[in-house]
Amino acid sequence: MSFPGPAGRPPSTAPPWMALCPLGTVEIDARTLEAGDAEQLKPDLPVVLIDQRLFSRRRLRKLARQLSIVVEREFIVLPTLRQPIVLIDDTEAAVRHFWTAIATVPPGLAITALPTSVLLGLVRQLPWSWTGAAAPGRALVGRRQ
Numbered sequence: 001m002s003f004p005g006p007a008g009r010p011p012s013t014a015p016p017w018m019a020l021c022p023l024g025t026v027e028i029d030a031r032t033l034e035a036g037d038a039e040q041l042k043p044d045l046p047v048v049l050i051d052q053r054l055f056s057r058r059r060l061r062k063l064a065r066q067l068s069i070v071v072e073r074e075f076i077v078l079p080t081l082r083q084p085i086v087l088i089d090d091t092e093a094a095v096r097h098f099w100t101a102i103a104t105v106p107p108g109l110a111i112t113a114l115p116t117s118v119l120l121g122l123v124r125q126l127p128w129s130w131t132g133a134a135a136p137g138r139a140l141v142g143r144r145q
Contacts, residue, residue: 015050016084017075017139022046025141030056030063038067041144049140052081056138057090069142077137087139090132099124099131 018025025046028037031053041047047069049060057074064071074090088098103123105116123131132138 015081015139016087017048017050017077017141020073020075020087021048021141030060033063041067043144045144047142047144049142050077050081051138052136054136055134056136057133060138060140064140064142068145069140070145071140071142073141074132075139075141076132076135077139078135079137081137081139084137088131090138092128095128095131099128 015027018027025048026041027048027050030049030051047067049063049067049069051060053059060074061071063069076088076090076095077084078086078088086098086102088094099120103120105113105120
């Protein structure tokens with residue numbers, strides 16, 4: 001069984017979230033899922049649901065319920081699914097660590113350093129769950145019941 005992955009990714013390149021999944025995991029892109037595809041999923045099959053649209057957390061959780069997938073982990077994928085640089089576990093500790101220890105203003109930004117610093121300071125004050133709720137790139141790892 002084959003489900004399409006994100007457009008533009010070379011077929012030989014596995015996305016980073018697949019390294020965190022058991023062998024035989026099927027990747028399903030929520031943007032291209034068709035009605036008949038769900039019937040092809042076998043019970044106890046490891047599955048990764050991915051989406052690149054804003055507010056994808058709620059959409060993927062709803063899809064997981066519809067497909068009888070028990071969610072094991074959720075990742076925020078930055079900046080995009082096609083060119084992932086960072087995978088963040090969608091947990092309070094991981095998101096807070098990302099905003100306080102990893103996300104910084106790049107050196108050499110002269111004109112945009114102040115606005116970028118202000119924006120980063122604002123994001124650090126927001127509730128951690130807003131990052132995962134609003135971030136477009138998401139990978140939900142689970143197993144079909």
